[in-house]
Amino acid sequence: MFLLVVHGGVAGFLMVFALNLAGLPGALLAGKPDNRSKQRFIFGSIVSAIGQSYVNLAFVSFMVSWTLLAAKREDVVGFLIWPIAFLAVVIPTLINLIRARTENREQEHASAQVEALHITFLATLLAFPIFSFIPVLMKAWAYIPMVSSAIG
Numbered sequence: 001m002f003l004l005v006v007h008g009g010v011a012g013f014l015m016v017f018a019l020n021l022a023g024l025p026g027a028l029l030a031g032k033p034d035n036r037s038k039q040r041f042i043f044g045s046i047v048s049a050i051g052q053s054y055v056n057l058a059f060v061s062f063m064v065s066w067t068l069l070a071a072k073r074e075d076v077v078g079f080l081i082w083p084i085a086f087l088a089v090v091i092p093t094l095i096n097l098i099r100a101r102t103e104n105r106e107q108e109h110a111s112a113q114v115e116a117l118h119i120t121f122l123a124t125l126l127a128f129p130i131f132s133f134i135p136v137l138m139k140a141w142a143y144i145p146m147v148s149s150a151i152g
Contacts, residue, residue: 008088011059015092016099019120022055023048023113033109041112048116053123054140056093060124061141063089064131069146086128093117093124 030036030044067085071078097117104114131138141147 008092011088012092012095015056015059015096018055019052019096019117020113022051023116025051026116027112030112033107041110044112045115045119048112049119049123052113052116052120056120056124057127058141058144060089060127061131061138061147062144064128064135065138065144065146068132068135082132089128090121090124093121097121 026044026046026048028044029047030041036044063085067081070076071081097120100111100114100117104111138147
């Protein structure tokens, strides 16, 4: 359980950088705030959401795989480890969303990356239980350590 908390803490720090990089193509496609159209902003937000969600769901799949493997052990209490794993996945994403929204309030215009974080957070909330009950869906992230062993 301690490792889940450590992974969640490290993710909280690294997620800021990883999600910013993953959402950068969408932010660039959205254009400059002064002369962009609504359609271009929406398109950029969707591209950012896809990139951010893919990166964040890689972390979710790692954590679910680790938890699946740990829960099979006899010395681990399964009903205690799952809520901690869920919080270790959701809290860093939520904190990242809160920080981004706070920073974005200082700007005149909306940011495609910040708008995409809402979709990324929802994807995280949905993916954790779905990956837990249907691990085969994590095949898109089979290159991540432990994911391939969890999906068979």
